[in-house]
Structure formats: structure tokens, C-alpha cells
Amino acid sequence: MEAQAKATVELLKVLVADPENEEHLDELKKRIINGDDSLDHAAHSVIARLFRISVTWSNCINQQICYPIQIRKPRCLDDIVTAISDAQKRKITIRATGSGHSYSNVAPVFKGGLLLDPHDMNRVLIIDPGLLKYPLGAGKLFAVESGITIKDLNTALDKRNLALANMGAYDGQTLAGAISTGTHGTGITLGPIASSVRAVVLVSGDGTVYQIEPSQGISDPEAFDKQVRDRILKQDDDWFNTVVISMGCTGIIYSYILEVVDSYYLEENRDLSTWEQVKQDLTFPVEGRLPKVLTENRHYEVDINPYPVKGRHSCVVQTKNKVDADHPSGSRGIEDWIAGILAGCPLAEYWLVRALNLWPTTSPEIINNALNSLVVKHHIDKSYKILNLGPVDNVKALAVELSYPVDEHLVGAIDNLLSVFQNEANKMNWYMAGPFSLRFVAASDAYLAPQQGRLTCMVELDMLLGITTGDELLTSITRKVQRGNSQVRVHWGLDLDTISKESIKELYPKYSEWFKVYSELNTMGIFDSPFTDRLEISVNPLR
Ligand SMILES: Cc1cc2nc3c(=O)[nH]c(=O)nc-3n(C[C@H](O)[C@H](O)[C@H](O)COP(=O)(O)OP(=O)(O)OC[C@H]3O[C@@H](n4cnc5c(N)ncnc54)[C@H](O)[C@@H]3O)c2cc1C
Structure with a gap:
């Protein structure tokens, strides 16, 4: 308790005098791993090195590993905006991981970058019917934060007698993680989970918050402009079809509006x-x-x-x-x-x-x-x-x-x-x-x-x-x-990690449209990562 109340500088003073002080050492570790806004990037790295505090993230089978400077757990939209602003100030990259259930390197951040674990953003959100073009119920819309697991999402939907139209064969992924890589189930009339998305709320590399929808999206632009202050509505097919499956490269996703069905x-x-x-x-x-x-x-x-x-x-x-x-x-x-x-x-x-x-x-x-x-x-x-x-x-x-x-x-x-x-x-x-x-x-x-x-x-x-x-x-x-x-x-x-730049260009006819929007949203290369390096699309490959 004593250590918790101290400023980081005071903790350090105690530890210099008494390096074995466990309470103070634990508190320092917690601050280094979870982030301490009172420290700049250099101080953070030096303290981590001096006290041998290493932050490691790995995927579910420990075959993708990365060493971020911190792993933060945002709880709301503002926490994401703050994290992006911190990354900009420190000139480091930032990325969100989901549950780490990808075997490819889509989730790791560069060494020394900021990693966001979105599992605490798991709430169901309220949709304001006044912002929609059509009254609720025309399609069943469900707004939810991006870090909810598919398991918890199913439980939340079921409580309301609703369900996803389809899902994969597993429910440990986060919603954003599953949607962002094209996770799918089976059924020739049913698309990947991404096909249920009607709106994505995302923070771009320059810190702008967008609600991105198809050109003929669900929101009424006039009502939105009048009533919503914390985000910009972007109704644009190119933007929507880019961000919905973009492997963390176009921004940190805060929430989705999904179209769901009656439970069955x-x-x-x-x-x-x-x-x-x-x-x-x-x-x-x-x-x-x-x-x-x-x-x-x-x-x-x-x-x-x-x-x-x-x-x-x-x-x-x-x-x-x-x-x-x-x-x-x-x-x-x-x-x-x-x-x-x-x-x-x-x-x-x-x-x-x-x-x-x-x-x-x-x-x-x-x-x-x-x-x-x-x-x-x-x-x-x-x-x-x-x-x-x-x-x-x-x-x-x-x-x-x-x-x-x-x-x-x-x-x-x-x-x-x-x-x-x-x-x-x-x-x-x-x-x-x-x-x-x-x-x-x-x-x-x-x-x-x-x-x-x-x-x-x-x-x-x-x-x-x-x-x-x-x-x-x-x-x-x-x-x-x-x-x-x-x-x-x-x-x-x-x-x-077999996919390369050449293969995507050949296999995805809309790749150049995707790349154009990606380049607008990955401002200054803040979302560059080992994955964007592999695809040779990092904005600042020398970082
Ligand atoms: C046991 C198992 C079963 C599986 N079953 C299926 C299946 O049936 N069908 C199928 O298609 N796939 C399946 N997969 C693959 C899996 O669904 C995908 O790899 C999925 O992306 C994993 O989700 P995740 O939450 O673990 O995200 P991660 O793997 O951690 O991340 C995936 C991507 O999402 C991005 N991301 C995550 N959160 C955010 C956010 N808030 N903002 C921006 N970007 C974000 C990350 O940066 C990363 O690029 C399975 C995988 C496993 C291990």
C-alpha cells in the first residue's frame, strides 16, 4: 500500500537504497508493464533494463512473440485516443491484439511499441434510434465494444433472444480479432462474421475517431452531424470495405454495430x-x-x-x-x-x-x-x-x-x-x-x-x-x-506467414483500393508492425 501511493521517482529512490524491497519492486514492475504516463519513452526503457523488467506478449501457442514497451488495457474510447496520442509523442508504433488466436504474425507489435489488449472493452452499447435512417427492428442491430469475446457476445445476445447469423467453430476470439482476419463458419449463404458488420468505430493514426459505414450506411448523416460530437461519420464503401478486414493496420477499433438475427x-x-x-x-x-x-x-x-x-x-x-x-x-x-x-x-x-x-x-x-x-x-x-x-x-x-x-x-x-x-x-x-x-x-x-x-x-x-x-x-x-x-x-x-506482397496483389483485385485507404489511416506509420513489414507496406520501414 505504501508503495502504491508513491510517485515513480520516490519508488526509484527507495529501490536504489534497498534493491530487495519487494513491495516497491512489484509496484515498479506493474507501472512499467501497464504504462506510467509520468515517464517518457527513454526513461521507461532505461528503468525496464536496469530492473530487468521485460514485457512479453505471445499468442495462444507461444509461436508468435513480441516485446512491447507496455501492454495497456483500454476500457473506453478515450483510453484508445490517449494511447494513440502517447504513441505519437513517444514516436513508437501501436497495435491492438485480440485473444492471440492467430498463428500468423498479424497481432505482434514491434519491439518497444505499445500493445493494447482490448479485453476490458467488452460492454454492450446502446444504439440511439434517432441516429438511424430506419427505425430499429428493420434489421436487428446490436452495438458492442470490440474486445468482447465471441463467447460473451453469444451470451449477451442470447439473453435478448438474439444470435449471430453464423460464427466460426470456436468462441475464444475477441470480436475485433475474429472480424479483422475474416473469421468464418460454414454455410454457402452466410458470409464471414465481417458480413454482419454495419458500422465500425475506429481511431485512426492521427487520433481521429471515425464511425465508418458503407456508402448507404445505417446512420442518418444529418442527425449524426447534429447530435454526435465525439466522432466523424464516414459513409464510404472504400473505407468500409478496407477497415472491416484489415488485420489491425488501419486503426484501433473501439466498437461495432452488427446486424444480428432472432435466436434459433x-x-x-x-x-x-x-x-x-x-x-x-x-x-x-x-x-x-x-x-x-x-x-x-x-x-x-x-x-x-x-x-x-x-x-x-x-x-x-x-x-x-x-x-x-x-x-x-x-x-x-x-x-x-x-x-x-x-x-x-x-x-x-x-x-x-x-x-x-x-x-x-x-x-x-x-x-x-x-x-x-x-x-x-x-x-x-x-x-x-x-x-x-x-x-x-x-x-x-x-x-x-x-x-x-x-x-x-x-x-x-x-x-x-x-x-x-x-x-x-x-x-x-x-x-x-x-x-x-x-x-x-x-x-x-x-x-x-x-x-x-x-x-x-x-x-x-x-x-x-x-x-x-x-x-x-x-x-x-x-x-x-x-x-x-x-x-x-x-x-x-x-x-x-506465407502471404507476401506479390501474392496479395495477384489474389485480391481490390488490393489497390484497400492500400489507398490504409495509407490515409496509418498516419506516419504508427500501425506499422512485423506484419506490415512482411507485406512490404510499412510506411516507415526503417523504424
Ligand atoms: C482454436 C482456434 C479455432 C479457430 N477457429 C476458426 C474458425 O472456425 N474459423 C476461422 O475463420 N478462423 C478460426 N480461427 C482463427 C481465428 O479466428 C483468427 O485468427 C482470429 O483473428 C483470432 O482472433 P483473436 O481475438 O485471437 O485476435 P488476434 O489473433 O489476437 O488478432 C487478430 C488481428 O486482429 C487485430 N485486432 C484485434 N483487436 C483489434 C482492435 N480492437 N482494433 C484493431 N485491430 C484489432 C490484431 O491486430 C490482429 O491483426 C481459429 C483459431 C484458433 C486458435
Whole structure:
């Protein structure tokens, strides 16, 4: 308590006289890590070095690490504005991270930069109907701060008998983190979560607060101008389609207005099949007409063994469709393939990974056992419980995800992917340690959405953590597939840093529009980061 009341200079005086004073040392550490506005950048660095206080951030599997000068937890819009102003004064970069559930380097800040952890910005906000062009209820709008987790958002929506139209298979991400990388679920009529966004409130690099909406956005510009003092309304398709998926490069997002739906129940079924059967189901009946399995199921997904066992690639076909129900029924025995692998194997996870490293050729059989354990019949529950798999923060896998156009060539492209898996196994003895999945997503207008401008099949390649050749195999497959097919994009978060400047220019027809808006908002390169360096778009690459 005594230390808490002291100014930082006084703390330092005590510590110079008594370096072992734990209470004072703890207080100093807290101030250095959480930020101390009384210190300038140089003083902060010197004290951190002298007292060996290092601030480290890492993602959920500790494979992306960075060393910010501080990690601040803003609680409101003003805290973000202050943080940006501090970063400007100190001439350092700033970035927000979400829950750290991206495997790529989209979240880390440069060494010595300021990192914002938005988890304390998690409140539901009130929408003023007087600011809208149409009365509330025409679409169901829901305003919420950016750091809320998908899990807490679902709970908040459910309390109001509302729900997201769709979500990914996991709920540990923050809303901003999930939206910013194009996170999606499955369902050919349903876009990524970003497609539900109707407005983004963001603080740009020069500290201006914008509410950004499409050109025909929900807000009434006249009413907005008269009544709202703390932000500028920008209704502009280029701005909106840039910022909504921009991997933290265009500003710090404070909040969103989402369009949501009435809460609903889904029935989930998971059936065993083979790729040889599924590819008939995914073949276009006539040119331009989608296969029935995609149009007749709200959510359709296939999990496939990358390797044949007895000449066939086993699959699990998952369908989830709306049902009239008012209570849950049935259950999932096994949630997901990782649980399936562990349930079907007498070894603990550590020994299983060791065994797969020693005898990788056992992988096809192990994956088959996992798939066999996933069968589910007539499992009914609230939408967000059915769409969510796996417990939060129990991440034992690594993944990359490839985006293919849904067209007449899709089945051939998946056959080609299977031959890439087989070649890597034959030549290198490198095996996947999990199935891969096909999920189907509606086209997105966001300029850098992996689903931009086309119906998309997202192909996720999963790998158990600890497989020694796992990273090399996933990277090699990504490169080989992209070399052979110039239309394959990669998920911004589920990527092992393979995306380069050349590949985005080629793959995203709206990249130059995105870049123009990005350049306006990333004033003085304040949002530069290892990610913008990788894409060679840092404004000040020498920082
Ligand atoms: C177990 C697991 C399951 C997954 N399931 C799916 C899935 O089903 N579908 C799918 O598409 N993806 C999935 N992913 C990928 C994941 O959804 C994305 O990588 C997502 O971006 C992670 O969100 P996050 O909150 O952890 O954000 P982070 O990974 O920490 O950050 C992502 C990006 O958002 C930016 N950002 C975060 N907050 C803000 C803010 N307030 N302002 C500005 N920028 C911000 C960061 O700078 C960064 O660029 C999964 C990942 C894991 C680990």
C-alpha cells in the first residue's frame, strides 16, 4: 500500500537504497508493464533494463512473440485516443491484439511499441434510434465494444433472444480479432462474421475517431452531424470495405454495430462417408448451378482423412439445419477431431505426439479412428452451442487455411490437394496429424476477405502441436498448392506467414483500393508492425 501511493521517482529512490524491497519492486514492475504516463519513452526503457523488467506478449501457442514497451488495457474510447496520442509523442508504433488466436504474425507489435489488449472493452452499447435512417427492428442491430469475446457476445445476445447469423467453430476470439482476419463458419449463404458488420468505430493514426459505414450506411448523416460530437461519420464503401478486414493496420477499433438475427435452434448430424462419395455430391449438376448439398443445408462441412486407408479417404459429413425447438436434445459424444484422436488412442497426448513423430505412417489409421468417433445423430441446441466446438483456451493444434473458389473445378482442386499430401508422405515421410476440412462461405465485399468476390470453400489443414515436421509440411503444402493454382488465397490468421506482397496483389483485385485507404489511416506509420513489414507496406520501414 505504501508503495502504491508513491510517485515513480520516490519508488526509484527507495529501490536504489534497498534493491530487495519487494513491495516497491512489484509496484515498479506493474507501472512499467501497464504504462506510467509520468515517464517518457527513454526513461521507461532505461528503468525496464536496469530492473530487468521485460514485457512479453505471445499468442495462444507461444509461436508468435513480441516485446512491447507496455501492454495497456483500454476500457473506453478515450483510453484508445490517449494511447494513440502517447504513441505519437513517444514516436513508437501501436497495435491492438485480440485473444492471440492467430498463428500468423498479424497481432505482434514491434519491439518497444505499445500493445493494447482490448479485453476490458467488452460492454454492450446502446444504439440511439434517432441516429438511424430506419427505425430499429428493420434489421436487428446490436452495438458492442470490440474486445468482447465471441463467447460473451453469444451470451449477451442470447439473453435478448438474439444470435449471430453464423460464427466460426470456436468462441475464444475477441470480436475485433475474429472480424479483422475474416473469421468464418460454414454455410454457402452466410458470409464471414465481417458480413454482419454495419458500422465500425475506429481511431485512426492521427487520433481521429471515425464511425465508418458503407456508402448507404445505417446512420442518418444529418442527425449524426447534429447530435454526435465525439466522432466523424464516414459513409464510404472504400473505407468500409478496407477497415472491416484489415488485420489491425488501419486503426484501433473501439466498437461495432452488427446486424444480428432472432435466436434459433440447429440440429446437427455427422455421418461417416468417403471422399469418393462426397465428391459426387460436390460436383456441379449443370454449369453454374450449385450442388444440392450446399443449397439444401444451412451449414455443410466435410472433414477428410488426407490419406487413403484400404483405398478410400474416410470423411465425416456434418450438416446443421434450423429446427423448430425450444430445448436441447441429444449430445455430441466427442466434440472435435483432437478429442477424437485422444479418445480413440490409449496414449496420453504427449505420448501420442511422440509416437506420431517416431512412426508417422500410423497417422492415416489414427485419423480414421478419430473420424469414426465423431458420428452424431439429431443433436439439437441453440445455434451458438451447435456451431461452437472445443473448449476455450485448450488449443492443442496448429492450422493453416486455404481459400478456393466454389466452382466446377473445386473437386479437381481437392483431388490435387490429396495428391500433394501423398507426395509429401512418399518423398519426405511427412504426414498430417489430423484431418482437413471443407467449409463453404458466401462471398464478402471486404477488400481483403479471403472470400472476397466469390463463393468460397475454405480448406483447413490441422496439425497436432508437437509434430516436429508439422510447420514445414503445412508451409510446403501451402506453397505447392498456390504455385499450382493461382486462385488460392490464405486465411490471414490461419497462416504460417506465407502471404507476401506479390501474392496479395495477384489474389485480391481490390488490393489497390484497400492500400489507398490504409495509407490515409496509418498516419506516419504508427500501425506499422512485423506484419506490415512482411507485406512490404510499412510506411516507415526503417523504424
Ligand atoms: C482454436 C482456434 C479455432 C479457430 N477457429 C476458426 C474458425 O472456425 N474459423 C476461422 O475463420 N478462423 C478460426 N480461427 C482463427 C481465428 O479466428 C483468427 O485468427 C482470429 O483473428 C483470432 O482472433 P483473436 O481475438 O485471437 O485476435 P488476434 O489473433 O489476437 O488478432 C487478430 C488481428 O486482429 C487485430 N485486432 C484485434 N483487436 C483489434 C482492435 N480492437 N482494433 C484493431 N485491430 C484489432 C490484431 O491486430 C490482429 O491483426 C481459429 C483459431 C484458433 C486458435
